[in-house]
Amino acid sequence: QLQLVESGGGLVQAGGSLTLSCTAPRFTLEYVAVGWFRQAPGKEREGVSCMSSSGETTNYTDSVKGRFTISRDNAKNTVYLQMNSLKPEDTAIYYCAADWHAVRAMCVMSRYEYDYWGQGTQVTVSS
Numbered sequence: 001q002l003q004l005v006e007s008g009g010g011l012v013q014a015g016g017s018l019t020l021s022c023t024a025p026r027f028t029l030e031y032v033a034v035g036w037f038r039q040a041p042g043k044e045r046e047g048v049s050c051m052s053s054s055g056e057t058t059n060y061t062d063s064v065k066g067r068f069t070i071s072r073d074n075a076k077n078t079v080y081l082q083m084n085s086l087k088p089e090d091t092a093i094y095y096c097a098a099d100w101h102a103v104r105a106m107c108v109m110s111r112y113e114y115d116y117w118g119q120g121t122q123v124t125v126s127s
Helices: none
Strands: 005-007 010-013 018-023 033-039 046-051 058-060 068-073 078-083 092-099 121-126
Touching (some): 018 033, 033 078, 046 068
Antiparallel strands (some): 005 018, 033 046, 046 058
16 A cells, blocks of 8 residues: 555645644654655646654755754654645645665655655645
8 A cells, every 4th residue: 555644735825834744654764764745736746855864954945945844753653744834836735755775864855766655645725
């Protein structure tokens, strides 16, 4: 079945907030780098944020810096994306992904580095 499962998407007014969650039913997220990606209609899937397995490194695409925060709770085997000050241009399907082979203190934003993916969760921001 699904390697990763996202939840928390929905409809929100511009300026509002959502928190997305990602869990891995079949493996432990503590040992992988994780990323959040999004894909809007007619556009390529783009990296939003990532966190190294150690938690030492986080990266964000420029358009979400200062608004989005990636975090993990190893006890819950869950990764989160807290999204604040949402804009209509944030509307997309959001995917979480796991990079099994990343070194402990690194993560990258390229979709091609990731091995496992969820089914996506829709985020819609109204104006």
